[in-house]
Amino acid sequence: MKKLLILLFTVNFTSCTLLDGFDETPMFIQVDSVSLSTNGNQGWPSHKISDIEVFADGFSVGVFNLPAKVPVLQINDSIDITIAPVIRNNGISSNPVKYPFYQNLDFSFLFEEGTTIPLSPTFKYRNDAVIVPICDFEISNCINLDFDQNINIGFIKSSDTEYGDFSGLIEIEEANTFFEKGSFTQINKSLLSNNIAFLEMDYKCEIGFGVGVILSGQGVPDFPAYKIVLKPQETWNKIYIEISQLISPSNVEGFRILFGTTTATTIPGKIWVDNLRVVHF
Numbered sequence: 001m002k003k004l005l006i007l008l009f010t011v012n013f014t015s016c017t018l019l020d021g022f023d024e025t026p027m028f029i030q031v032d033s034v035s036l037s038t039n040g041n042q043g044w045p046s047h048k049i050s051d052i053e054v055f056a057d058g059f060s061v062g063v064f065n066l067p068a069k070v071p072v073l074q075i076n077d078s079i080d081i082t083i084a085p086v087i088r089n090n091g092i093s094s095n096p097v098k099y100p101f102y103q104n105l106d107f108s109f110l111f112e113e114g115t116t117i118p119l120s121p122t123f124k125y126r127n128d129a130v131i132v133p134i135c136d137f138e139i140s141n142c143i144n145l146d147f148d149q150n151i152n153i154g155f156i157k158s159s160d161t162e163y164g165d166f167s168g169l170i171e172i173e174e175a176n177t178f179f180e181k182g183s184f185t186q187i188n189k190s191l192l193s194n195n196i197a198f199l200e201m202d203y204k205c206e207i208g209f210g211v212g213v214i215l216s217g218q219g220v221p222d223f224p225a226y227k228i229v230l231k232p233q234e235t236w237n238k239i240y241i242e243i244s245q246l247i248s249p250s251n252v253e254g255f256r257i258l259f260g261t262t263t264a265t266t267i268p269g270k271i272w273v274d275n276l277r278v279v280h281f
Contacts (some may be wrong), residue, residue: 004184016198020127024033024073024074024113024197025113025114026071026072026073026074026113026114027066027071027074027079027109027111027112027113027114027115027116027117028069028070028071028072028115028116028117028121029054029069029070029072029081029087029116029117029149030067030068030070030117030118030119031052031064031066031067031068031070031083031119031120031121032066032067032117032118032120033066033067033120033122033124034047034049034052034085034120034122034124035047035120035121035122036049036102036122036124037122037123037124038124038125038131041072041075041131041133042125042131042133042148042277043133043136043270043275043277044136044163044164044275046162046163046200046202046238046274046275047123047236047238047242048087048088048238048239049066049085049086049087049099049102049123050065050066050086050087050088050096051063051064051065051066051068051086051087052064052066052068052083052084052085052086052121053083053084053086053098054068054070054072054082054083054084055081055082055083055084056072056074056079056080056081056236057074057076057079057080058080058082063086063096066120069116073101074111076111077110077111078108078109078110078111079108079109079110079111080106080107080108081106081107081108081109082104082105082106082107083104083107083119083121084098084102084104085098085099085102085121085123086098087099088098088240089119089237089240089242090100090227090228090239090240090241090242091228091230091237091240091241092166099198099206099240100126100196100281101125101126101129101198101279101281102123102124102125102126102272103123103125103126103127104254105121105122105123107119110211114281125279128281129279129280129281130168130191130192130279130280130281131277131278131279132185132187132277132278132279132280133185133227133276133277134183134185134188134199134257134276134278135183135185135276136163136164136166136274136275136276137155137157137158137161137164137166137167137168137274138164138165138166140157140186141154141155141156141157141168142180142183142185142276143168143181143183143184143259143273144181144184144259145181145182145183145184145214145256145274146180146181147180147181147182147214147222147224147258147260148178148179148180148181148260149175150176150178150179152176152180153170153171153172153173153176153179154170154181155169155170155181155273156169156170157169158272160272161236161272161274162202162236162274163202163274164274167202167272167273167274168272168273168274169270169271169272169277170259170270170271171268171269171270171271172207172261172267172268172269172270172271173268175266177243177261177267178260178261179259179261180224180259180260180261181258181259181260182214182256182257182258182259183256183257183258183276184256185256185257186216186254186255186256187254187255187256187278188253188254189247189252189253189254190250190253191256192247192280192281193280193281194280194281195244195247196244196280196281197242197243197244197247197256197278197279197280198240198241198242198243198244198277198278198279198280199211199240199241199243199257199276199277200238200239200240200241200275200276200277200278200279201234201238201239201241201273201274201275201276201277202236202237202238202239202273202274202275203233203237203239203272203273203274204233204234204235204236204237204272205229205230205232205233205269205270205271205272206232206269206270206271207232207268207269207270207271208229208230208231208232208259209229209230209258209259209260209271210226210228210230210258210259210261210262211227211228211229211230211241211257211258211259212224212225212226212227212228212243212246212257212258212260213225213227213243213246213255213257213258214255214256214257214258215246215247215249215252215254215255216252216253216255216256217251217252217253217254218253220251223244224258224260225258226258226260226262227241227242227243227246228241229262236272236274243255243278253271257276257278259271259273
């Protein structure tokens with residue numbers, strides 16, 4: 001039986017000394033960047049796929065930061081390569097996870113020692129992924145429920161955006177330093193086949209703000225549950241926020257997306273958000 005030899009790495013391949021001890025010369029898979037393709041119902045192709053996991057003939061070669069040059073040792077005539085997209089869960093650099101809602105990509109090549117095969121993978125959402133658009137601000141502001149009971153502050157449309165024509169902007173002033181605003185769209189928890197769910201969003205901000213959900217259930221008042229507090233970010237950034245644990249309690253029947261200041265702040269500033277969508281199975 002022919003044997004497959006795999007090199008295991010969790011960082012970029014940077015030194016030929018890592019191949020010392022092997023008589024065979026590897027073939028390399030070069031991936032400089034990746035992209036995301038979406039259809040009209042899935043929103044703009046915003047993504048932050050920072051890493052890839054590479055499999056050769058079904059065995060994991062490792063997780064590689066992009067750009068990546070992946071060495072593979074193989075003595076068969078052909079090799080099957082699978083590339084899986086990896087994101088940073090909740091924006092935490094030390095928490096890379098294979099994003100469950102993107103499809104893996106499969107390639108087959110004739111193995112040639114010393115050659116480098118350039119790839120530019122374009123990922124798509126899985127067919128069984130359910131994408132619930134929350135707001136992209138192109139038509140109207142959908143983050144318009146005033147859980148803070150303050151109608152004097154709220155999101156408005158802004159032309160500062162990376163996708164489309166508009167994003168959502170809220171400006172915190174000294175006279176209105178606390179806010180809690182929720183999405184018009186409420187997601188029925190019974191529509192989820194399991195409790196795995198992520199909020200995808202683009203944002204930039206001059207001040208920190210909290211992101212979470214408003215939970216609702218029969219016989220209980222709406223309850224705010226924050227997942228993360230985002231730090232100031234000068235340029236547009238994409239983040240994947242896992243809300244699975246927040247919505248897991250058995251008495252939760254539905255939820256809305258929530259933005260707010262977790263404590264009153266005296267620092268004025270602006271917050272922009274865009275391309276909000278909840279993804280689940």
